[in-house]
Amino acid sequence: MLETAQTLVLGGTGKSGRRLVQRLRAVNRPVRVGSTTGTPRFDWTDPATWAATLDGISAVFVVYSPDVAMPGAPEVIGAFAEQAVAVGARRLVLLSGQRAEVGVDSERRLQDSGAEWTILRAAWFDQNFDEGFLRDDVRAGRVALPVGAVGEAFVDADDIADVAATVLTEPRHSGAIYELTGPRLLTFADAVAEIGAASGRDIRFVEVSTDAYAATLTAHGRSAAEVDQSLYLFTKLMDGRNARVEHGVQKILGREPRDFRDYAGAAAATGVWTAH
Structure with a gap:
């Protein structure tokens, strides 16, 4: 048997996961990292890897890749949750997205597993701009996406990690759903403008068609499946349904969430967006 975690x-x-691991280890809570590069290896697409990763586990922070709102996600998450409960993992915390039909189905599959569950519905991460898929575009000075003037309450990954660490270690959050957003709505153009101001650079946001965006992704070597996933997220979910500020961070942590402007200033200070 593997060592207990x-x-x-x-x-x-x-x-979010990396930050959560840091917080749990800081309070001496044993942690196992689940990833395709971990030991044991965990892969959502290979259920044969699940058992070894779950050995000795009592609680799980569930992050599904590529996204809980993707077609097929509910079935996979449901199967994993049932297996986790069957081997003794009683506490499951799912990182979900803001309300969307397929995302809710994924949540229900986890809720029906028999676990003590908590759902964290998070807005788009601030860190997509400096740690994620938009970083190189920001460095190049042009962010082109198939999305218009739709508001998004971007949330900071540090806030999500603080929330996750709290709900994983406090039983009073069992059976709760929390909506996690930043403190204000911004369009993607607004967010890019904030980054430009923070970094002292001229960075433009350009709204493009879905066809043009797909062509760009393909030219950069993205697979057809990856292109379809990206288009799904922008065309199906960025339609205004999530244009609202919620207060889950305040409810759990007793403080305001980090503002996007503060995030942008701190990230710019690291030089991550310096043009290469």
Whole structure:
């Protein structure tokens, strides 16, 4: 049997997972990192890897890749949750997205597993601009996306990690759903303008057609499946349904969430957006 690790953090090398691992270890809570590069290896597309990763686990932070709102996600998340509960993992915390039909189906599959569950519905991460898929575009000075003037309450990954660490270690959050957003709505053009101001650079946001965006992704070597996933997220979810500010961070942490402007200033200070 593998050494006992109380909490499994899936996506433990990603934006929110990496930060959560740091917080749990800081309070001496045993942690196992679940990732395709971890030991044991965890892969959502290979259920044969799940058992070893779950061995000795009592709680799981569930991050599904590529996204809980993708077609097929509910079935995979449901199968994993049932297996986790069957081997003794009683506490499951799912990182979901703001309300969308397919995302809600994924949540229900986890809720029906028999676990003590908590759902964290997060807005788009601030860190997509400096740690994620938009970083190189920001460096190049042009962010082109198939999205218009739709408001998004971008949320900071550090706030998500603080929230996740709290709900994983406090039983009073069992059976709760929390909506996690930043403190104000911004369009993608607004966000890019904030980054430009923070970094002292001229960075433009350009709205492009879905066809043009797909062509760009393909030219950069993205697979057809990856292109379809990106288009799904922008065309199906960025339609205004999530243009609202919620207060989950305040409810759990008793403080305001980090503002995008503060995030942009701190990220710019690291030089991450310096043109190469």
